[in-house]
Amino acid sequence: MSTTVLAPPAPRSGQTDPPAASPTSPASRRTRSRRRRSWLAFALLAGPNVLLLLVFVYRPLLESLYLSTLQWNLGSPVARFIGLGNYREWFTSPDTAQVLLATGVFTVVTVGGSLVLGLGLALALDRKLPGRAVARTVAFAPYVLSGFAVGILWLFIFDPRYGLMSTLLQAVGMSSPQWYTEPPWPLVMIIVVYVWKNLGYVALIYLAGLQAIPQDVRDAAALDGATSARTLRSIVLPLLTPTTFFLLVTMLLSSLQSFDIIQAMTKGGPLGSTTTLMYQIYEEGFVNGRAGYASAGATILFVLLLAVTAVQLRFVERKVHYA
Incomplete structure (x- = not known):
């Protein structure tokens, strides 16, 4: 049995293809009108956000980058251009190694501890137990508290003579370390408080996952x-x-920029053992008044945050299973 394929009819003599829509035709005008409305809606919705970013994020960033090239003290009417002098001083300073060590230890331990303990707490709260809703609220409550207030509260808990921590350690026959004055205990102290404060947030995100x-x-x-x-x-x-990757990025950025708990509990001491890069920027800028040097530190912190985020997006995200 054969199959006959019908060819398309030949065009009649003088017949041509229909002409394309003219730029002035009603269809073209309607298309342009829809595009204009779409762009207008985009500008109305995204415009304010872009403007706020330009004014409050990118403009201060550029100004900080410019200030980092100056030798200028806060309140001084005179500023001298020194190029990369502030950066050379920062990289050759004997305090830089200690600042980077404190920053690295604080960041790694707080991020790792928060993720591990937060996952364990989320697994416990995911079980069908009586009072689960109340437990979730109690666990999340510290995250919304002021970091400065939390730091002041925990100072009383860690007091070597009268604090709750000292009482608990004496109950098991141990003496309380000198949390305020003997390194590395001050750094351990602020790590414990930071993990406690953020534990509920990590657990809540893990619980949703x-x-x-x-x-x-x-x-x-x-x-x-x-x-x-x-x-x-x-x-x-x-x-x-995916949840772990999100928490890793957000917690890492938050830890690198932590300030309030350190200010409330140790003020960077003793002997700079709890001075992170973020706290050094504050101390140089607002305590010592060295605005140019502090701006150089802020630029270095920005580059560090950018590099860490890029590495995470480049390599860590490969391990993420979105399906």
Whole structure:
């Protein structure tokens, strides 16, 4: 049985293709009108945000970059251009190594501790237990408190003579360390307080990620004989990688910019053992009055934050499972 393919009819003599729409035709005018309305809506919605970013983020950033090239003290009417002099002084200063060490230890331990403990707390709050809603509220409450107020409160808890921590340690036959004066205990102290304050936030985000995991997946793993530990390692943690990546970025940026708890509890001491890069910027700018040198430190912190974020987006995100 043969199949006949019909050819398209030949155009009649004198017949031509329909002409394209003219730029002045009604269809073209309607298209341009829709595009104008779309751009207008975009400008109305995005314009204020872009303006605020330009005024309050990028303009101060450029001004700080310019100030970092000056030798200028706050309140002085005279500023002298010194180029990269502030940067050379910062990189050759004997205090820089200690500042970077304190910043690195504080950041790594607070981020790692917050993620691990926050995940454990989220797993506990994800269980169907009585009073679960109240426990979630209590766990999240410290995050919304003022960091300065939290620091003052914990100073009384860590007091070596009368604090709650000293009482608990004496109950088990141990003496209280000198939290205020003997390194590395001041750094340990502010790390504990920072992790405690942010633990509820991390747990809440992890809890949202846990509740987004389909129960069918866990039930299927249980039917296959997977233990709770195996389900956590092979199913839950891989599905939580987008949440972990988000928390890793936000907590890392937050830790590098932490200031209030350090100011309330140690003021960078003793002997600079708790002086992070962020606190050094404050101290040089507003205590010592060296605005140019502080601006150089702020620029270095900005470059560090940018580099850390770029590395995370480039390499860490490869391990994220979005499906």
